[in-house]
Amino acid sequence: xxxxxxxxxxxxxxxxxxxxxxxxxxxxxxxxxxxxxxxxxxxxxxxxxxxxxxxxxxxxxxxxxxxxxxxxxxxxxxxxxxxxxxxxxxxxxxxxxxxxxxxxxxx
Amino acid sequence: xxxxxxxxxxxxxxxxxxxxxxxxxxxxxxxxxxxxxxxxxxxxxxxxxxxxxxxxxxxxxxxxxxxxxxxxxxxxxxxxxxxxxxxxxxxxxxxxxxxxxxxxxxxxxxxxxxxx
Numbered sequence: 391x392x393x394x395x396x397x398x399x400x401x402x403x404x405x406x407x408x409x410x411x412x413x414x415x416x417x418x419x420x421x422x423x424x425x426x427x428x429x430x431x432x433x434x435x436x437x438x439x440x441x442x443x444x445x446x447x448x449x450x451x452x453x454x455x456x457x458x459x460x461x462x463x464x465x466x467x468x469x470x471x472x473x474x475x476x477x478x479x480x481x482x483x484x485x486x487x488x489x490x491x492x493x494x495x496x497x
Numbered sequence: 498x499x500x501x502x503x504x505x506x507x508x509x510x511x512x513x514x515x516x517x518x519x520x521x522x523x524x525x526x527x528x529x530x531x532x533x534x535x536x537x538x539x540x541x542x543x544x545x546x547x548x549x550x551x552x553x554x555x556x557x558x559x560x561x562x563x564x565x566x567x568x569x570x571x572x573x574x575x576x577x578x579x580x581x582x583x584x585x586x587x588x589x590x591x592x593x594x595x596x597x598x599x600x601x602x603x604x605x606x607x608x609x610x611x612x613x
Contacts, residue, residue, distance in 0.1 A: 488544070
């Protein structure tokens with residue numbers, strides 16, 4: 391099974407900051423990676439798939455990059471509504487697997 | 498508008514059974530793979546199982562193989578998860594999600610609590 395590791399697990403940031411979250415796969419997954427945002431008590435929301443393709447309706451301040459084993463999610467200018475937990479997910483093989491999550495908190 | 502509505506969660510004793518349902522609307526249900534994803538309280542997301550459009554292919558995470566069965570009824574636009582031999586570690590919110598690779602639509606989730 392492919393293990394997905396996110397870093398950091400949490401951090402504090404301010405509105406307007408540029409933030410980057412890292413996701414590493416235990417083996418190469420090409421670009422078969424998605425990113426989700428989850429707010430407390432809510433279902434996850436798909437942000438990015440195929441490592442860098444923005445889901446329809448997602449603000450352009452979100453971007454993704456990477457291939458193989460190393461991936462990043464970047465929020466160019468953090469907004470108040472972006473404080474949430476972010477998960478990466480590989481779909482290169484079964485079982486589908488998620489990273490442990492990165493919680494972005496208000497500084 | 499795509500809607501996925503889960504039901505069937507609740508409190509069950511260890512070793513017990515529960516059947517979750519997911520009612521789909523707003524899209525052609527029979528055209529999509531469907532999945533179950535769960536989230537233990539305060540923990541991350543875990544993919545559980547998925548099923549092909551016609552039910553001919555099913556995949557499971559190792560921890561539920563032999564205990565959980567995913568199924569669907571395309572005539573009723575419904576997805577199911579039969580959960581047997583439940584364990585404390587199965588306690589989670591269970592989400593129904595559309596797709597098999599990434600998941601663009603999710604239900605609101607239904608809570609399953611396994612406890613004596």
